[in-house]
Structure formats: structure tokens, C-alpha cells
Amino acid sequence: MSDRLRPESTIDLAASAGTLLGVLREAPPLTHCITNAVVTGFTANVLLAVGAAPAMVDIVGESGMFAGVASGLLINLGTPTPEQRAASVEAVAGASAAGTPWVLDPVAIGALPVRTALAQELVAQRPTAIRGNASEILALAGLSAGGRGVDATDSTDAAADAALSLAARFGSVVAVSGPVDLITDGQRVLRIANGDELLTRVTGGGCALGAVMAAFLGAARRAGVDAFTAVASASLVYTIAAEQAALRSTGPGSFAVALLDALSAVSAADLAAGARVESGAL
């Protein structure tokens, strides 16, 4: 990747991400999550570690009003019970009415019919950002039947066209997670080569990133920063913390612990020193 690196864009994102991280920590964005039962605790801990204020309000009769007062919202479809499905629809309506930025994470859509139908319904409400692995982004764009469960069985770049298509149709920033993260708003594209393979050995390694994106979108809105920069900043902060954590780990258990410690300590200087970002054409 180094041959295609453009140092100036690397520096730009690292600087923006560092600034936004400071904004977030100074006034923790209330980050509303409707997420799956496997990763609720880890997701809340990731948000607390990075400096945000998580709130998992996922019942009918509360999620809509809460999305209206939250700084950012995550809808993750990992274990969509009937109650969560209804609460998600309610929350998206509340977020849309109030202008709260929101992230859609269409976990394991494609072959599984209930969540796939819900994802199609929700994406039509124009999420601020969409995060998934390549299989999920392909499936959401209608270009693939999806992966098996939450595995990424397609490479990130294989989903570039699908990401562009989703960005154009729904006005969303689309982030495709993988060894290299691809982020686009339909006009601009960034590839972030940071991260560590251990993120795939911890449940919620990807899901929690969606929540961090919601938190950064909340901070960015307050700071007048655009959604593309916010989503890319969240990815950079998260993957650089993951690299730091990997250095202190002896396996996936200690990595998950070290990731939380690293997220609470990662600094603007760390981002500037570690970012491996490429901007350019799709």
C-alpha cells in the first residue's frame, strides 16, 4: 500500500481525527445504540473508553424520543428481536425528525430474510452512515446474497462499486470494514490500512466500530465537521488503538482488554504518527 500512499491526505485525516477526538472527549456525545445481544456490553465499554456516553435504549415507546435527544444513533441488526425491530423503526423516525445522525450496521444480511427486509426498509430512510463488511455491503446494494453469518467472505475492494451505489442512492457515507477499510461518500474515497487481525477474533470488533462512528458523528455535528470526515476519523482512532492493543496482547482475550485501555489513552499524536491512509479514486 505504501507505493500508493499520499502523505498529505494521511496527515489531513489524522489531524481532523485528532481534533474531533478532543471535541468528543470534552463533551461526551450521548450515543444511542440499538444493537445485538452478543455485543451490548462490549459496545458500551468501547464507547465509554473512547470518551462517549452510551445509552442502550431499545424498547418501543422510548427509542423514538430518545433518538431525538441523543447526539448519535446506531442501529445494528445482529439479533433483531420483534421488539428491537419495532424500536429501530421508531428510533430512525425520531432521529430523522430531529436531525440526529445515525449509522446502520446490516449484520449478516443477505440470506437471512427477517433482518434483510428490515435493512432494506431502514436504508430507505437514508442513514447518515452505513457500516458493514464487504459481504453485507454487497447484499445491501442488492449485488450479492451475503456472507455466512458475520464473516466477510468478500474482499473490501470487491464491495467498492456497491459502496458507491449505496452512497449515491441514499446520501450515506459508506464504510466497508476489512483488512483495509474503504470509506466513501460517493465523491471522495479513503482507504485506511490501520488495524489488526485480532479485531476479527473478538466478537463485536466490527459492531463496536459502528457505535464509535455514531459517537463521532455526534461530535462532528456539534463541531460543524462533515459526516465523511467523522466516519473516517472514527475508523482511524479505532484501528490505531487496535494496533496499540495488539502490541500488548497475547491472544484475543487480552487484546479485547487492551483495546479498551488503548481507546481511553489514544492521542492526536498517536494518530499522526500511525495513520496509513490513502485518498483517491475508487
Add this chain to the structure above:
Amino acid sequence: MSDRLRPESTIDLAASAGTLLGVLREAPPLTHCITNAVVTGFTANVLLAVGAAPAMVDIVGESGMFAGVASGLLINLGTPTPEQRAASVEAVAGASAAGTPWVLDPVAIGALPVRTALAQELVAQRPTAIRGNASEILALAGLSAGGRGVDATDSTDAAADAALSLAARFGSVVAVSGPVDLITDGQRVLRIANGDELLTRVTGGGCALGAVMAAFLGAARRAGVDAFTAVASASLVYTIAAEQAALRSTGPGSFAVALLDALSAVSAADLAAGARVESGAL
């Protein structure tokens, strides 16, 4: 706080807490929890670490009978699905009929209507103890609209009058969690200055304390110890373990791990050496 410290009351609580911890570990109290989806695993691990026997029985048709045979019960309203709401009402009826002590933790009530209504319904059943942050205690007493999510936006002492009022109306021990924990039964009051700020950086840091209170109430009932002493003992054991954990931590991830280790090892001698407790007027 040192100028208002009364050494004799410090020693009293530490001694009582040490004795009760021994009782609990010798015959682990079966601690029935209906708690939120974010913290179920952490809460069970906290209970196991301190020496109790957790059981998360939160479905209709089982929670009532189980509350009747359990040693203590926790009702935590963090993510109250319809099933959990019905199971909570059933469990409180079972606990009341059998004399099982129970704890109400009214997470994030105030602005959120579903849980607020349920909290009002449950508090009328006279919980043995109520645990919350200042915002939640104020909201439960009808004196505030509550915080934003689970944040404490009011200081502990700001909720002193609300705590007194709840204690008087419902015969409950009321514990207000914060940098200094305030505990009252309407007659007596204790302030515990132990703990560590990292408890607020781990999801379930407060919720798990409610479960520990339920466990200590179970042990206390067997030992013929009053509920006020039991609730204060739980707070002291938990916050001193937190201090020990903070010394061995490099961030919120390692803190949560170290807290479990510390809870399993904390001794009566540690309590005597570390307690910073003040008794006195509200």
C-alpha cells in the same frame, strides 16, 4: 471529608462488612437478577467473584416462584423489554410473599416514560433497598426529570432530601451512588468516600453494585443483620475492591478485569484498613 470523619463509625461499618462478607462466602446467597442486557454477564461475574451465586431468571412463569426461593432479588430497569417488565412485576410479588429482600435500580428513569411508570409501580411495593445515581433518585422521588441516560448529572448530596423522602415513604434503604456514596434508611445516614472514578468508565459499574446489595441482603437476613448495614456493607466491599483494582489497572479494560480479581480476594482486613466512612446527619 476528613474533618467530618468519625473514626468509630468507620470502624463499625468495616467490622460489620467484614463479618457479613464471611457469612456470604460461607453460604453463597442465591441472587436472583432481572437486569439489563448490557450488563448481565458482568453482573453475574461480579456476584461470582464476591462469592454469591447469581441466577438471571427473567421470564414470565418462572421469575415469581424463583424470587420466592432466592436469597435476594435485583430488579434493574436498564433495558426493560415487555417480557422483563412482566417478569419483574411477577418477581416482586413472589419476593414480597416470601419475604425475600429485593433491590430496585431505576436506571435512567425520568424522561423515559416506560421505565418511569414501571419504577413508580414497583417502588410502591416497598423495595428493601433502592440504588441509583443522584438523578435517578431525584426522579424516583418526583423531584426532577432525571438525567440523560445513565449519567449522573446531579451530585450525591443534591439527592439527600429525595433519598430521605423515599426512605420514609417506602420503608426502603436508599443508596445514592457517586464520588461519595450516600446511604440512608430515613433515620441513619452514612457517606462512603471509597471507590474510583474508573467505576464510571465501565458499563455496569453501578448496576453490578445493585446486585451485590441484593446478595448482601440475602446474607444479612440469614445472619440477622439489618438491611441498612447490609446495603452499606455491599457498598464498602465493592468500592474498596475498586480502589484495589484501580492500582493494578492501565485503563477501563484492565480495571474491569482487576475488579473481579479484587472482589474475589478482598478481605475483612482490607476493609478495616481502607474504609473512609462518615455517619451523621443528612
Add this chain to the structure above:
Amino acid sequence: MSDRLRPESTIDLAASAGTLLGVLREAPPLTHCITNAVVTGFTANVLLAVGAAPAMVDIVGESGMFAGVASGLLINLGTPTPEQRAASVEAVAGASAAGTPWVLDPVAIGALPVRTALAQELVAQRPTAIRGNASEILALAGLSAGGRGVDATDSTDAAADAALSLAARFGSVVAVSGPVDLITDGQRVLRIANGDELLTRVTGGGCALGAVMAAFLGAARRAGVDAFTAVASASLVYTIAAEQAALRSTGPGSFAVALLDALSAVSAADLAAGARVESGAL
């Protein structure tokens, strides 16, 4: 136990388990879990650590078709909401139709009526394997009212007759977890003396083993290995990793972390060196 040890059977199981572990890691079995809310995250992390691919698909309309494509299925009855109960019935039908091996973990059955009725309904569908503590196995066989919650209040050998009876009636491999694990298919019996008491101090210590059994059954099916060997292999791998973790732990918190690290690193050589297995009569 050493006086009754048969070295040759120890070596046999260790060798089989080592081979199967290699098969599993080379092609991670998609392991479908419908499990309780307390241990979902830990269970997924255990599966990822050992080398399997977890997927928690627990809603109606998806669980049946998913069980049909999964390599193995776990049904754990720890917190059986109405949605999970219906999804479990659907999943077992899907698994049966497709020949997917599946594990039933009848958590805390006996006194609790809803899960006990469901366990009886599911066991009649002839699970490939049944895992529980002695109290649960006795209750499932109709020989006891069960334990209090998830505690094992009976010793492993006390459930030997119940295990034999279940194996004969339903054609299942039955694994009774305890200080010594007992595994039988009605003809053969193995006792595995590996493990550590800390497994009982971490929530999900037993539940996650059920998931590992489902993963090993998936790998075994592909490799043409029988279910009895698969279940015993899963127990051996898990309990030897637990011994390694205990050596690096200072309490239940650090043990849970170290267990995940150990599961990701445990090797065939470790199994051969550490196995304490006895085969013989019940």
C-alpha cells in the same frame, strides 16, 4: 483418579482431540448458538478463540434455515424468552432436517417450569449431545427436581445412571460437567479429570463448553469422526486450556481473559502432555 487411569485411552483421546482441533482451525465450523443473555458475548469469544465461527441467530423466521446451513447448533435454555423458545423449536427442526449436529444444554431445569417443559420437548427430538451439570442431567432424566439455578448440587458420578438412561433413550452423547467430566454414549464412558475450579467462578464457564461441543461436532462430521469422540475432544481442549489459564491468573477476572488466550494457542502437544482421561465402566 491416578490408580484407575488407563494410559492408552488417555493417549487415544488426546490424539483424536489434537487432530480434530486441527480440522476445526483449518475450516472454522459455522456454529449456530441460541443461548442465554448472560453468556452470549463470552460464548462467541470462546468460539472465536478456539477457531470456530460463531453466529447467534435466535429469532423466529431465521433460526430454522440457519440451522440447516450451520455446521453445528447449540440450544442453551438459560434465559428462554418466548421468542427464543419458538426460535429453538424452529432451529431444532431445521437441524434435524439437514442433519446438522446439535447440542442441548438444559440450564437450571427441574424446578423452573417453562424451561423444563421446553427441555423435555427438545430432548425428544434426539439431540446429538446433551451437556449439563449433574443436577440438570438428573432432572432431564426425570430422576431429580434439579438444582437451585445453575449450581451443581450433585456430584458428577451421581448422574452416571441418568446420563446412561438419556443416552439410551435419545441416542445422544451425554456430558456431565463437574470436577471430573463424565461423557457417555450409552456404550462407552470417559472421565476427564482436567479443568480448574475457576471455571465455576466465571459465568458461562459451562455454557461456553456446550458451544465448543457444537463446533467440534461440526468439524467431526466433516472429518468423519463420531460424535462421542467430538464431544470428548471438545471437553479435553477446553479443560486443558482452562488449566493453562489458571496458571496465569490472579482471580476470576484475569482467568476469563487468559482462558480466551489459551484457547487460541492450545496445541495438540499440550493435549498429549496434559490429558488426564479414564475410559471404562460406568
